[in-house]
Amino acid sequence: MPYNVKLKVFEGPLDLLLHLIKKNEVDIYDIPIASITAQYLEYLDLMKTLNLDIAGEFLVMAATLMHIKSKMLLPPSEYEREELEGEEDPRAELVRRLIEYQRFKDTADKLMSHEILNRDVFTRGIANGASEENQKDLNEISIIELIEAFKRVLKEEPPGKFFYIAIEKMSVNDKITEIIEKMKHTGNIVFQSLFTGIGDKHEVIITFLALLELIRLKVVRVIQATPFGTIRICPINLMDS
Amino acid sequence: MDKKQIKSIIESLIFASDAPIPINKIREIIDSPDRKTLMGLIAELMEEYQTMDRGFSLREVAGGYQFRTKPECSEWVRQLKKGIPLKLSQAALETLAIIAYKQPVTRSEIEYIRGVDVGGILRSLVDKKLIRILGKKEVPGRPLIYGTSKRFLEVFALKDLSSLPTLQEVEEL
Amino acid sequence: MDKKQIKSIIESLIFASDAPIPINKIREIIDSPDRKTLMGLIAELMEEYQTMDRGFSLREVAGGYQFRTKPECSEWVRQLKKGIPLKLSQAALETLAIIAYKQPVTRSEIEYIRGVDVGGILRSLVDKKLIRILGKKEVPGRPLIYGTSKRFLEVFALKDLSSLPTLQEVEEL
Secondary structure, three states, X not given: OOOOXXXXXXXXXXXXXXXXHHHOOOOHHHOOHHHHHHHHHHHHHHHHHOOOOOOHHHHHHHHHHHHHHHHHHOOOOHHHHHHHOOOOOOOHHHHHHHHHHHHHHHHHHHHHOOOOEOOOEOEXXXXXXXXXXXXXXXXXXXXXXXXXXXXXXXXXXXXXXXXXXXXOOOOHHHHHHHHHHHHHHHOOEEHHHHOOOOOOHHHHHHHHHHHHHHHHOOOEEEEEOXXXXXXXXXXXXOOOO | OOHHHHHHHHXXXXXXXXXXXXXXXXXXXXXXXXXXXXXXXXXXXXXXXXXXXXXXXXXXEOOXXXXXXXXXXXXXXXXXXXXXXXXXXXXXXXXXXXHHHHOOEEHHHHHHHHOOOOHHHHHHHHHOXXXXXXXXXXXXXXXXXXXXXXXXXXXXXXXXXXXXXXXXXXXXX | OOHHHHHHHHHHHXXXXXOOEOHHHHHHHOOOOOHHHHHHHHHHHHHHHHHOOOXXXXXXXXXXXXXXXXXXXXXXXXXXXXXXXXEEOHHHHHHHHHHHHHOOXXXXXXXXXXXXXXXXXXXXXXXXXXXXXXXEOOOOOOOEEEEEOHHHXXXXXXXXXXXXXXXXXXXXX
16 A cells, blocks of 8 residues: 655754654753654654655764763763763753754744735836846945856856966075066065066965075065055165175 | 925935935935934825825835835736746745844854755855855854845845844744 | 725836836736726826825826826936946956956956956946056066955955955855
8 A cells, every 4th residue: 555655844953853842742941862863763764765865964963862862871970970060961052052943943934924025015117228238236246246257257268378387396596586686677676576476376485485585695675664564675785796 | 495395305216216215315315404304204204105005105124215015915016027036945044044143154153053054055145145245254264254135134124134023032842 | 896905006016017007907917997997097096196296196108107206306316316326347347356356467467368458447447446556567568557446345345355255165155
């Protein structure tokens, strides 16, 4: 004889537990953990029988329930009893979470009973022509849209444009020479400009090490006129060296 | 200008605005009455529309004022609009409620309360513009933090975040 | 339904419609009164709005009915529309995105990525104060380098640039 299984869809392990507590009409502050655990596991078995995917969260909760159960079953040893003095009920954390979750479930229902725009109430109709040329109001663009735009650009880049660059690891000495060369041309240089155009972390580190080395060797001096102002790197008698 | 005139100008501004119009914007345009008087006039208008038996009324939403059709007419207006009303799953709604009350909140904080992964849901709420990324939390890993948007207030007809219903204590299951 | 109710439904339909709504469309939705009665009710509504001293009135335009602000209020309504919300085209948004994520960046670097000239867009983004010139790059030709501005952070409600979510973070949502 075929039988119908009415399987309620639960939003997660907490939702399932709340259902079991309600169904059994037990006090949430005094959950009969053994029987609720048994029913919880039964439900997971049923899901397995029906070949439903069991999300990892359900299994984690099963383990938590069994842990609580074992803690409550085993009488604490003399030593533990002293330790446990003043410690809370092993179920306490779970109860707090269940109550917190129930509050938000209730609130979610309450939100849905509001007058919802485009379901219960409508605003003045606005002609579609108003949004010309795909222009977007700046106040309405979210960061996500900005990122999506960036992703689009990256995707659109013609594949032919890509080329490989053999990565040549630069040494600190190479960088020192490069900085000195730069200063011979321009005199002072702005700290930030040492790093513009550098895409690779290795080179950033090398550049910084090179700068430290130059300071140590008293080849350059670093000047900052005001707090948070521009940091400048000035050569010290570069010509003599 | 007399009171009647000012009131009709206020009405025309609220009517013509594409989005809820904040009181300050109204004051920028008609600068004569002080803020308090203006608020009084708007309150009078709201009262009039409420009692007048018209097809729409004046409402305070998302930090501004907007005319909206009355819920009693929704059945007919829906036929006109035919668009799909905002569909939110139970999971999305619970997540939205958590964000509304706990904002700014991180994904893992939401997941702790719901007991399940909320990745896909967050994405869809961001796409629906009901929530937005507020930035990153100053803790190790710098996770993204979320909050509700102005659109959220508009959709749920809320004046501001403080007019969210108070989160009730669960007395009994 | 009584007359009052029908009238308020008619109002809600006219109000919510995107364009002037023809009488036949109204009849499709509320089919009870015959065409003549319906026209009579609409005429009554038009009359009411005309005498009521409201900021808008009901008008017959382009083969349908529509609420429109009254000419007496036009002076103020124009000012409302004048406060142009800043609009961005798709191209401008993409350019802004490149600058946000690749800054400091030169015009030619942006053009390399986008494959088109961005001179005009850069100027308009600077005008809108969304980007700013950070300086000149220490390479031959000393091209200008661009970065985002404080206004950019305000628009996207970001505390600082490091709060800008990364591509990966959004992908993981």
